[in-house]
Amino acid sequence: MAHVPVGPAASAQHIPIPETPRSILRWPRTPGTPATPFSTFHSPMLNSPRPGDEPVGEGPVREYDFVEQEGGLERATSGASDIARALNPIDAAPAAAPFSxxxxxxxxxxxxxxxAKIVLLGGFLCSLVVYCILSIYWGALWKVPDHKLDGWLIDFDGSFLGQEVIGAFANDTGKSAKVKWHIIDPASVGYDPAWVAHQIVEEEAWLAVVVQAGASANLTSAVQNRDASYDSTNAVSVYVAEARQENAIRIIVHPYFQDFLDKLSVDYARRFANNLASTNEDTVADLLATAPQVVTKPLGWQFVNLVPFDIPVVTAIDFVGLIYTIVLCFFIVLIGAxxxxxxxxxxxxxxxxxxxxRxxxxxxxxxxxxxxxxxxxxxxxxxxxxxxxxSGFVIFWCLNFCGMLALGLAMESMYTILTHRFMPYFLFLWIITNVSVSYMPIQVLPHIYRYGYAWPLYNIGRAVRTIIFGTKNQLGLNFGVLIAWMTVSIITLPLFQWFMRRGAIKQAQAEALAAAQQQEHDETATAVATPNAEKKTSLPDVKTSHSAEASPSLVGEKSAAEEARTSGAADSGTSSR
Incomplete structure (x- = not known):
């Protein structure tokens, strides 16, 4: 490899120069200017000395490698790159060492x-997440219950105990009331408590308060017979299906009934004892001695849990596990991307x-x-x-498969538009909007949360309760909602992909056009720089660093000049003689 120093904009084309081991060409700096790598060139585009400049053996040296080629030597680096470095000397500065x-x-x-811009923008978006997305979940639990649950009042007794209980509940219409009561005619249900229980399981109402037939007659008989076996809890039954929504039963229904019926029972016991005492004091004394519960608690009640939530691990499957399902689906989306x-x-x-x-x-x-x-x-x-x-397990597997597709396809579709930069914000929104309608019944939430009936997590939870606990069978509706989500995502994914692909194609075309224009500019700059580089190499008065390495053409010109001077001196001597 030979080394030929030329200006920074030397051409990348073949330069027919003699195959000498090494030549160094020097151009002087302008007087009074500091020595910089590019100070010898007064025209950075042409990279040639100004007229009148003489090459001397001083100044900065630019050496470049040439590769031997047929017919001459070729620069190993692009001349266009040299022009770029000449125009932008900052790029030529060495980069700082890593971690220094x-x-x-x-x-x-x-x-x-x-x-700073990226961190501040991210912090601003996180603030929006707090107020715009987290507030959805806070709002779901802010005023629970915002609306009352539907309940039935049925009097199978038809006497004073039935009237006492039904009247007390019907008159409870204040703000503290948790249930909106509907009085049901016992004849319309055939005086059959089993039918009422079935309707509660089928979710016709959230609960039913039933005054059992003969409740008043049993109390009267216990007073007359001093019956020590009298059990007042058989007088009133409250039918609920806990597995329908265990949080509603445990947080809303049970505490409400506990307080209301306890107060009613104590109040009625006080009035009942006063009535007995006003009628016959001996009767009260005998009852307190033989059957005190008849006097102290003549009216009792019992909770009848028709569908108990008796498998604790279902909490992981039905609520918390569904959150993990969304996260798991997001992992699959990231793995594919x-x-x-x-x-x-x-x-x-x-x-x-x-x-x-995809x-x-x-x-x-x-x-x-x-x-x-x-x-x-x-x-x-x-x-x-x-x-x-x-078949329950197979149905459960199909439910999980459709649920993951409904959740995952939606995220896959949105990932196409949002990309990895903004997808976490959608994931957060997706989790919060689904969880907000799953913790408590939608019936007790503000009306804005009615969107939950069409959301995947709510329908998955409903179907899980049907499969495991045997609540109302709405699997057709639940699977239909999930399949609808799948269909929407399967339609939107190609549309979003086509939209993003169109943008990518336009960007690629723009980059290709810019590259072509840059290449054309580089070729133009190279064409301009090449004649000047060749002109520098052919100047007759260029001094070389080593006379032994001088170009043969320059040596030939020097020899011819010396012969002319010698011949001229001889002729002048002859004429003088």
């Missing part, structure tokens, strides 16, 4: 500004092929993930055979 600068280093000014990025396959596939690949990956992935998720619940002894027998 402090945060307030002057060279990091622009980096600090960019960092990372696979497309690392493999580079996304940029090579057509839009149709890319959409098919959908197929999700369907296959969620098929197996939903199976493992279902087996996990089975391993912790969740019972799936109460309602549908041995």
């Amino acid at each position: 600068l402090g945060f307030f280093d002057p060279s990091l000014k622009q980096a600090r500004i960019t960092y 990372g696979a497309r990025l690392m493999s580079g396959i996304e940029a090579k596939l057509t839009t149709a092929a890319l959409v098919k690949m 959908l197929a990956s999700l369907f296959i992935g969620y098929f197996f993930i939903s199976l493992f998720y279902s087996l996990l619940s089975r391993a912790f002894e969740a019972e799936f055979d109460r309602k549908f027998g041995s």
Whole structure:
């Protein structure tokens, strides 16, 4: 390899110069200017000396490697790059070593500004998340219950105890009331408590207060016969189905009835004892001695839990586990995005092929993930055979598969538009909007939360309760909502992908056009710089660093000049003689 020093804008084309081992050409600086790498060139575009400048053996040296080629030597580096470095000397400065600068280093000014902008924008978006998204969940629990639950009052007794109980509940219409009561004619239900219980299981009402037939007659008989076996809790029954929504029963219904009926029982016992004492004091004394409960608690009640929430692990399946399901689906979305990025396959596939690949990956992935998720619940002894027998587990698996597709396809579709930069904000919104309508019944929430009837998590939870506990069967509706979400996502995913692909194509075309224009500019600059570089190499008065390495053409010109001077001196001597 030979070394020929030329200006920074030397051409990348073949330069026919002699194959000498090494030549160094020097151009002087303008007097009074500091020595900088580019101070010898007064025209940075042409990279040639001004007229009248003489090459001397001083000044900065620019040496470049040339590769031997047929017919001459070729520069190993592009002349266009040299022009760029000449026009922007800052780029030529050496970069700082990694991990060597402090945060307030002057060279990091622009980096600090960019960092601060990103952090401040992220903090602002997080503040919006707090007030715009978290407030959704706070609002769901702010005034529980914001609306009353529906309840039935049925008097199968038809006497003074029935009138006392029904009247007390019917008159409880204040702000503290948790239930909106509907008085049901016992004849319309055939005087059948079993029918009432069935209707509660089928969710015709949240609860029913039933005054059992013969309640007043049993109390009267106990007073007359001094019956020590009298049990007042058989007088009133409260039918509930806890598995329908255990939080509503435990937080709203049970505490309300506990307080209301306890007060009613104490108040009625006081009035009943006063009536007995006013009639016959001996009767009260005898009752206190033989059957005190007749006097102290003539009116009692009992909770009849028709569908108990008696499998604690279902809490993980039905509520907390559903949150984990959303996160798990998000992991699958990220795994697919990372696979497309690392493999580079996304940029090579057509839009149709890319959409098919993404959908197929999700369907296959969620098929197996939903199976493992279902087996996990089975391993912790969740019972799936109460309602549908041995088919219960298969139905549960299908539910998890459709649920993951409904949740995951929505995130996959939105990831196409939001990309990894803003997808976490959608994930947060997706979790909060689903969880807000799952912790308490939608009936007791503000009306704005009625959207929950169409949300995936609510319908998954409803279906889980049907499969495991045997609550009202609405699996057709629940699966229909999930399939609707899947359909919407399958439609929007290709549309979003087409939109983003169109933008990517436009960007690629713009970059290609810019690259072509830059290449054309570089070629133009190279063409301008080449004649000047060749002109420098052919100047006759250029001094070389080593006379032994002088160009043969220059040596030839020097020899011819010396011969002319010698011949002229000889002729002048002859003429003088």
